[in-house]
Every structure is written in structure tokens, then in C-alpha cells.
Amino acid sequence: MRLHLLALLAKEPAHGYELKQALEQTFGAAYPSPNIGQIYVTLARLEKDGLVRAVDVEQSNRPNKKVYYLTATGREALTTWVEEPTEGPRVRDEFYMKLVLAPLTGIADRMALISRQRRHYLGLMRELNEVMERSESTVARLLVEGAMLHLQADLDWLERCQEELC
Amino acid sequence: MLKAHNLVKIYAASGVPVHAVRGLDLEIEAGEFVAIMGPSGSGKSTLIHMLGGLDPRTSGEIWLDGKRVDTLSESGWALLRRKKVGFVFQGFNLVANMTVADNVELPALLAGTSPREARERREQLLDKLSLSDRAEASPGQLSGGEQQRVALARALANRPALLLADEPTGNLDSRNTRDVLRLLGEVHRGGQTIVMVTHDARVAALADRVVSLLDGEIVDDGRIPRRKIAGAGEVIDLR
DSSP: OOEEEEEEEEHSOOHHHHHHHHHHHHHGGOOOOOOOOHHHHHHHHHHTTTTTEEEHHHHEEEEEEEEEEEHHHHHHHHHHHHHOOOOOOOOHHHHHHHHHHHHHTTTTOOOHHHHHHHHHHHHHHHHHHHHHHHOSHHHOOOOOOOHHHHHHHHHHHHHHHHHHHH | OOEEEEEEEEEETTTTEEEEEEEEEEETTTHHEEEEEEEETTSSHHHHHTTTTOOOOEEEEEEEEEEOOOOOOOHHHHHHHHHEEEETTTTOOTTTTTTTHHHHHHHHHTTTTOOOHHHHHHHHHHTTTTGGGGGSOGGSSSSSSHHHHHHHHHHHHTTTTTEEESSTTTTHHHHHHHHHHHHHHHHOOOOOEEEOOOOHHHHHHSSSSSEEEEEEEEEEEEEOOOOOSSSSTTTTTOO
């Protein structure tokens, strides 16, 4: 989450709670709502590493709040992150290991493993359908669509495994 | 509602007999939504065509609402489809020289629905599928995705007790698929029975039950698990 927070701070200085809200508003129902404690811990580490700095802002009737802003080093780290290529998704190899290895031990047969996995994926897809219905912004919907396309590829691959291995 | 017993289909077109469906048993309750999945060549399309009386079975029985239907003549099937079965074909099968509106209204009119009611139903369906502005077009002027949605609207025009569909979202982009998903959800909640062949997991995920075929046989038949999730974070992981 470090770099996500840096990116938001590059736009404007903000305190922890504002960053949480900004993430939620941008990614909508599809985003795993970040824990506020986790955000504060991350901000403290970023401050320690010199990527952000904080100023205390006085509030009436409340403790001071810390507003964070990006340092030059922070901006450099952000630029590096944006410019470097991003790792592609990895094959879900845990299931494949089960599929290949479990039958050798006599614990399970492949057809049963594939069928169970297919139903599990369809259950996940149903949840994504529901998240999609609740997603209002284009950014949020595209995130869900990406997850759906990955899941569809997993199902297609399952079908290939069934054709070739069963 | 719908029952198949020891259903077999053997194609012998090129001289060598091909077992497309090998002794399949299937029972579908009224109101159930069943997705049929499997690799190409596994017998899915053959099965759904047989269930709709569009392809004769080689042997076995098909029962619909307690009546044996595999023995019906072609005209007997045509009458039955008009009354209670809607079918969405992979190749759409729209009438080329009729407008979209007339294509959708036709089955309702043939079944004896009043013209006014048929028109209202058509307007509703085209609206739900974002096709209202295409009502006066002819099928030839439509994209593949549009034709596919018209075919679905036509199949639903009669509010059939049973909807059979062969890959009804194969040509749709994701926005149009969302329209179709919503409509199918409504149809399902309204109590109509749906049996659908599909590769598309978004559509299959709406079903109560998935039947998986491989080499003309059922290799899995069961419900899609439903978890209660606290938030989307359990489905999508952004790191």
C-alpha cells in the first residue's frame, strides 16, 4: 500500500482518514476496504524512510491531526514505481500441483478435483457479479471486470486440464 | 418439470457413428436455473437441441411436465415450443425480412396473445436489453451482439415456462452481457425454468446448479456454493 498512498499524496497533502476515503471512493465496492490502523502504520514507515513528512494541524476540541505531504525522495520513489514494468499475473499453481500430484498418492481423483474447483470458481464469479452490480464508477467496474476475465481464464484452463488429464 | 432418461444421440453423417450423447440422465425442477458446461465436442449443444425437440434423439426418453415428448412429431414439438418453451439458438435464427420488433412479437402473436400485449412485452424486453432504438431495423443491419439479444428477447416474448439457450452471450461485450445477466436474473426470480449451455462463467454463475459434460456424459452435477462474504476484499486482492 506504500506506493498507493504516495500516489494519493502526490495529488495533495492529506491525513490518514482522508487517504482511506480516497481509496474507497476511487475503487468502490471492489476495493478491499483498507484498515485505518494499517494506513497509519504505513504512513509512519514512509515518514521514517523520508518519503513523506507530517505537519501537526491543531483542531478545536480534538487532538492535533497529522497532515502528510510528499517529499522529493517520495516523488522519486513514486516515479520509479510508475515507470517500471509491472509483474504479470501468475498461474494459480497451487491447484495445479494438487491436480497433478494428488492422484499419484491415491488421495483424490482428477475428475473430482476439477469438478470441485469449477464449482468454487463459479461461486467466486457469482460474488464478482454481485460486486459488479454495486460498482458505480468506471474505475471500480473495470477492476471487477479484470478479476472476472482472470477467473474465466482459470475456468477455461480447468476445462483444458479435464480434456487432457482425465 | 424436465426429465431426460438414458438419452443417447449418435450422429452417423460421415459413415462413422459418433456418440455425441451417451446415455444421459437429468432431472430439472420447475423454477431451477441450470448451466450446462463442458469443452467443445462434449455434447452440450446436442443435448439442449434434443431437450427442445430441435434434434431427434437416437434413443432414450424426454419428459416435460409429466408428458413424454421425445415421441412427438415435428408439428407436435412446434406447438409445444409455442406454448411453453423459448429457445435461443447459437446462430440466432431471426427472420431476415422482418423488423426486430416483429421478430420479437411473432411468437407471442402465434400463441394467441393480443397485439397490444405482445407489443408491450416486446417494448419491455427491448428496453431491458438496450435495443429500443433498433426496433425498426432488420436483422441484417444489426451487429452479432445485437442479433443475439434480439434472439433472447424473442425467446422470452411468450414468458415461456422453460427457457433453453445455447451460448446466449457468446457474442456480447461486457456491457451487453450485464443487461443479459440482469434480465436472466429477473426471469429466474419470476419462476421460469432456465437451462443454458454456456462457456461464460458470468452467466453460469447465476445458475443454481452446474452440469458438466465430457465426451457425452455427465461428469459433475451439483450446486454452486454460496458463501456469505463480508466485503469485496475477499474476492479481489489489490496489492
